[in-house]
Amino acid sequence: MVRQFEIAGEPRSAEPFGKGLIHRSYLIRLDTGARFLLQRINTRVFSRPVELMENIDRVTGHLSRMAAETGGQALQLVSATGGGSWSVDDEGTYWRLYHYIDKTRTVEQIESAEQCFTVARAFGDFQRLLTSLPPPRLHDTIPGFHDTPSRIAALDRAIAADAAGRVRPAGAEIDFVEARLPLARVLLDRGMPERVTHNDTKINNVLLDARTGNPVCVIDLDTVMPGLAVYDFGDMVRTATCPAAEDEQDLSKVHARFDHFEALARGYLAGAGGFLTGEEKLSLTAAGKLITFEQGVRFLTDYLSGDTYYPVSRPTHNLDRTRTQFRLLESIEAQERLMVQVVRSLT
Incomplete structure (x- = not known):
């Protein structure tokens, strides 16, 4: 699936990522050292995946343009080779690929x-x-x-x-x-x-x-x-x-x-x-x-x-x-x- 997106390099490893309960997520490493987050979209919860991805495409695009003006960062989708920001496999499953943002972390509970x-x-x-x-x-x-x-x-x-x-x-x-x-x-x-x-x-x-x-x-x-x-x-x-x-x-x-x-x-x-x-x-x-x-x-x-x-x-x-x-x-x-x-x- 990673090869269905416009990446510069060859995927070398994939491992389960995160604690999310909705989508299946994988941390992808390329031979270039670049990292991406691949997600299989849960269409039982989100039954209209095209509309879902159209929303995310518009929001991430807008936020990325604004971040570029201020020197900040925002989530960025990787374009699919066939156009658009998602790909569908032979079983009809929808996938998306994000650029991985380095030197960041998440926390599960408020600490202060x-x-x-x-x-x-x-x-x-x-x-x-x-x-x-x-x-x-x-x-x-x-x-x-x-x-x-x-x-x-x-x-x-x-x-x-x-x-x-x-x-x-x-x-x-x-x-x-x-x-x-x-x-x-x-x-x-x-x-x-x-x-x-x-x-x-x-x-x-x-x-x-x-x-x-x-x-x-x-x-x-x-x-x-x-x-x-x-x-x-x-x-x-x-x-x-x-x-x-x-x-x-x-x-x-x-x-x-x-x-x-x-x-x-x-x-x-x-x-x-x-x-x-x-x-x-x-x-x-x-x-x-x-x-x-x-x-x-x-x-x-x-x-x-x-x-x-x-x-x-x-x-x-x-x-x-x-x-x-x-x-x-x-x-x-x-x-x-x-x-x-x-x-x-x-x-």
């Missing part, structure tokens, strides 16, 4: 509030740079991804079907959702503009300089599509403020660290603040609540449906994930007034 600032600024910068992406509108790679009312409707269907006989043990969690139904529309009714958003703003999707720890570029662009800018901030709150794992069973360990929230807000506004409207800035805390709630609803729906989407290692795995999200949401709610105050002080 300072790191929260760094990562949030990187994602804020990413959004800001893409405000100048020329038309047309990007494709929706996962339609309805942050359509929380539709997620609630899917949960209602799972409750009614009770396919796995799990409604009774999840009674408390179902009641938790019912008590917070108005939260599903907390952002949709604020009249915020559509932006280009990343939609997977975990720290491991920022390449860091291996020596300084400074951000080099944002990676994993599969879910880059139109959305509300604050969705990205909300997902940072969900993934960066909690010290516990997403499937932690000891809920006493689950809480939102206020200093991490404050650092996220400072970093994000430092990167994106120039283009955000006043309503977008004042919606940051609500976004943290919404995305945490929405992810809990998704885990709960999968648990009730018999674990058909998320990989599990125990019967209650998705229920444990649900409880973690809902406990985190309670912690955000308890600190909401202070979080709103700190955002107002920054804006």
Whole structure:
């Protein structure tokens, strides 16, 4: 497959790379010493791979041109020999090849509030740079991804079907959702503009300089599509403020660290603040609540449906994930007034 792309040299080795669960990735070394990242695209998750690659091609091209002007770096696709930025093998599998960015690293967990600032600024910068992406509108790679009312409707269907006989043990969690139904529309009714958003703003999707720890570029662009800018901030709150794992069973360990929230807000506004409207800035805390709630609803729906989407290692795995999200949401709610105050002080 590597030979189906325009490379200067001969491939000499390929080894599995990274911890991603969606695509199969390989680090490729050529006889010239050059390195590339080859990926087999998971078309079960991304059922429209051509639209996916058209998005990534446009975004990486735009960011690469802007990086060239400033001396920065950005992800770059390698063109396929037959044209375009992807290749299809004899079995109909889609592949892509990226230039490997040397002297960088990723981390799996936030290590400090300072790191929260760094990562949030990187994602804020990413959004800001893409405000100048020329038309047309990007494709929706996962339609309805942050359509929380539709997620609630899917949960209602799972409750009614009770396919796995799990409604009774999840009674408390179902009641938790019912008590917070108005939260599903907390952002949709604020009249915020559509932006280009990343939609997977975990720290491991920022390449860091291996020596300084400074951000080099944002990676994993599969879910880059139109959305509300604050969705990205909300997902940072969900993934960066909690010290516990997403499937932690000891809920006493689950809480939102206020200093991490404050650092996220400072970093994000430092990167994106120039283009955000006043309503977008004042919606940051609500976004943290919404995305945490929405992810809990998704885990709960999968648990009730018999674990058909998320990989599990125990019967209650998705229920444990649900409880973690809902406990985190309670912690955000308890600190909401202070979080709103700190955002107002920054804006």
